Amino acid sequence: xxxxxxxxxxxxxxxxxxxxxxxxxxxxxxxxxxxxxxxxxxxxxxxxxxxxxxxxxxxxxxxxxxxxxxxxxxxxxxxxxxxxxxxxxxxxxxxxxxxxxxxxxxxxxxxxxxxxxxxxxxxxxxxxxxxxxxxxxxxxxxxxxxxxxxxxxxxxxxxxxxxxxxxxxxxxxxxxxxxxxxxxxxxxxxxxxxxxxxxxxxxxxxxxxxxxxxxxxxxxxxxxxxxxxxxxxxxxxxxxxxxxxxxxxxxxxxxxxxxxxxxxxxxxxxxxxxxxxxxxxxxxxxxxxxxxxxxxxxxxxxxxxxxxx
Amino acid sequence: xxxxxxxxxxxxxxxxxxxxxxxxxxxxxxxxxxxxxxxxxxxxxxxxxxxxxxxxxxxxxxxxxxxxxxxxxxxxxxxxxxxxxxxxxxxxxxxxxxxxxxxxxxxxxxxxxxxxxxxxxxxxxxxxxxxxxxxxxxxxxxxxxxxxxxxxxxxxxxxxxxxxxxxxxxxxxxxxxxxxxxxxxxxxxxxxxxxxxxxxxxxxxxxxxxxxxxxxxxxxxxxxxxxxxxxxxxxxxxxxxxxxxxxxxxxxxxxxxxxxxxxxxxxxxxxxxxxxxxxxxxxxxxxxxxxxxxxxxxxxxxxxxxxxxxxxxxxxxxxxxxxxxxxxxxxxxxxxxxxxxxxxxxxxxxxxxxxxxxxxxxxxxxxxxxxxxxxxxxxxxxxxxxxxxxxxxxxxxxxxxxxxxxxxxxxxxxxxxxxxxxxxxxxxxxxxxxxxxxxxxxxxxxxxx
Numbered sequence: 028x029x030x031x032x033x034x035x036x037x038x039x040x041x042x043x044x045x046x047x048x049x050x051x052x053x054x055x056x057x058x059x060x061x062x063x064x065x066x067x068x069x070x071x072x073x074x075x076x077x078x079x080x081x082x083x084x085x086x087x088x089x090x091x092x093x094x095x096x097x098x099x100x101x102x103x104x105x106x107x108x109x110x111x112x113x114x115x116x117x118x119x120x121x122x123x124x125x126x127x128x129x130x131x132x133x134x135x136x137x138x139x140x141x142x143x144x145x146x147x148x149x150x151x152x153x154x155x156x157x158x159x160x161x162x163x164x165x166x167x168x169x170x171x172x173x174x175x176x177x178x179x180x181x182x183x184x185x186x187x188x189x190x191x192x193x194x195x196x197x198x199x200x201x202x203x204x205x206x207x208x209x210x211x212x213x214x215x216x217x218x219x220x221x222x223x224x225x226x227x228x229x230x231x232x233x234x235x236x237x238x239x240x241x242x243x244x245x246x247x248x249x250x251x252x253x254x255x256x257x258x259x260x261x262x263x264x265x266x267x268x269x270x271x272x273x274x275x276x277x278x279x280x281x282x283x284x285x286x287x288x289x290x291x292x293x294x295x296x297x298x299x300x301x302x303x304x305x306x307x308x309x310x311x312x313x314x315x316x317x318x319x320x321x322x323x324x325x326x327x328x329x330x331x332x333x334x335x336x
Numbered sequence: 337x338x339x340x341x342x343x344x345x346x347x348x349x350x351x352x353x354x355x356x357x358x359x360x361x362x363x364x365x366x367x368x369x370x371x372x373x374x375x376x377x378x379x380x381x382x383x384x385x386x387x388x389x390x391x392x393x394x395x396x397x398x399x400x401x402x403x404x405x406x407x408x409x410x411x412x413x414x415x416x417x418x419x420x421x422x423x424x425x426x427x428x429x430x431x432x433x434x435x436x437x438x439x440x441x442x443x444x445x446x447x448x449x450x451x452x453x454x455x456x457x458x459x460x461x462x463x464x465x466x467x468x469x470x471x472x473x474x475x476x477x478x479x480x481x482x483x484x485x486x487x488x489x490x491x492x493x494x495x496x497x498x499x500x501x502x503x504x505x506x507x508x509x510x511x512x513x514x515x516x517x518x519x520x521x522x523x524x525x526x527x528x529x530x531x532x533x534x535x536x537x538x539x540x541x542x543x544x545x546x547x548x549x550x551x552x553x554x555x556x557x558x559x560x561x562x563x564x565x566x567x568x569x570x571x572x573x574x575x576x577x578x579x580x581x582x583x584x585x586x587x588x589x590x591x592x593x594x595x596x597x598x599x600x601x602x603x604x605x606x607x608x609x610x611x612x613x614x615x616x617x618x619x620x621x622x623x624x625x626x627x628x629x630x631x632x633x634x635x636x637x638x639x640x641x642x643x644x645x646x647x648x649x650x651x652x653x654x655x656x657x658x659x660x661x662x663x664x665x666x667x668x669x670x671x672x673x674x675x676x677x678x679x680x681x682x683x684x685x686x687x688x689x690x691x692x693x694x695x696x697x698x699x700x701x702x703x704x705x706x707x708x709x710x711x712x713x714x715x716x717x718x719x720x721x722x723x724x725x726x727x728x729x730x731x732x733x734x735x736x737x738x739x740x741x742x743x744x745x746x747x748x749x750x751x752x753x754x755x756x757x758x759x760x761x762x763x764x765x766x767x768x769x770x771x772x773x774x775x776x777x778x779x780x781x782x783x784x785x
Binding site: 189190191193279281296299300302 | 550619756
């Protein structure tokens, strides 16, 4: 066996080795980070700066841009449809987060127990999540048809008259939530189920010895322990619900009237139907600020919910 | 019996005489055609290839099917792309705005993009091409295109930047069986449509007296078609909005009455496809929409009312009798490097034979007048004589229903919301006034920019 000894000059002296937790910012390492910096600058920073620039322009496709400063933002806050679409977005988001979280958690608790055909039923339960949103939306559109849809047919079998579903301004958002719940409850179930699978048995055994009932165990052991997982589901669902577009666009296109026009639909109309690029960019900037604020809030809540927090 | 394998001198003479006589009779027509075709060189751009942007619909399917024949005739290769209507419009706007569109030929909806195309200088003016005998086949016969469609395609400065190959007239589909069952006659006026619809409306049996588009944006052509009955359009010839005038309000009230009192549940969210399905399943007595949606109604695999569909011309309004007109045109991109080859493509795809094919396939109403005179096509069609009668009579009274302005989509959106609100019970006059006030600055700005 041979041994190799490095010359003393090639070894770093303690003074040259960066201390643990500190970074070396000397220029010789910059080259390694350059590809990542370029990519981030190209695909994230530049589009954002350009969007900011466009939001300060009166710019319609086919014409030239004209600097208008903050005028687009001022107009947006005077635009009743923009304000209305913000309201719809929050209404939709709250329902599209809360209901799947409740049903998904309940489903996870059910599927966490042992019972015959559990695997098969769990597979069936998660199937909606695998479907393409546009395909899902088209199928639901047919089902919602007031005259020919299967939903009203089923209601007629139990003596209930035809409902307007997405064809009424009063029921359109709750009906769209029905699709969201059907589509995304399985995702929440899977996340929470993952949390439940990792729970320790000891607290439950102690609780049983102390005479706790099922509700007490759920309220004081299961829920606190699984809460970090529920928070992850809430973050994912909130981001998903805020950016929901495909399902709403395919089923209602924001209608009837403007009853289901969310910020995304409003933005799409301004950018790709009316070709008002400057105005649409201002919507994007405002939407971005809203998302950042909500994300920070949720991340803070998630951090607080950690077991070791 | 004469043995043809052993010809006699007399037999040969008889044959020669007969051939000579036939030739003498047929020669002017044959020679004229032959000379004309011989003079026109379809192959002069052989070897070039062109890109075409089409809207996804049965007419584009027919064009793509005819590409092989076109390539055999001209030696020009075609790469055509079909894109769904909304996306095709967006693609056209963005690519034309770039100044270097990726296509040489594009279809457009004249009722949406006509002014936008003129303002953005999207297309070549086709008049010099039509006038150039070396570029236009003698049998193209541009004069054969209907006066209405041609006027629709022509820009304000007289330029003809598209060939109007497809026209859609608004008319009333009606269920003859439902009319007969209640002994009701087809309405003679627009106002009578509401009376007839009320008589036929039977919610207990799931029958609506009337169905039309209620969905925002899609509903504007219905109202605009009713506005034509007052002898006006939604804008004046000098581009002023007439959308809150008493005439427009009258049309809005009629629209509201028809839909609110005699419409099916949920009509406020109906686009043409929901209306079509409802009518096709025998759940509506009348449907006001474009004649281009007729094909599935006579298809036994899709429709429950095959053979029971009546095709009625839009009834007259209080002051005028018009059928709302919508049309599609095809033009040559101004930025194209292969304009002549593209012109050959346009000529071929809109020639008489291909326009007849469109009618034969039930793919819509062609822009050429001669197509409607083709008795063989009419005799073989699955549509009865009433359909063609309606088509021809609608053509005679056709008038553009949507305003010829740049922001048509925004117009449809703003007034679409007003109409949807009206069905929901809102005051028509107040809604139209509000929409007019909201849209007026948009229109002014579009004319300035």
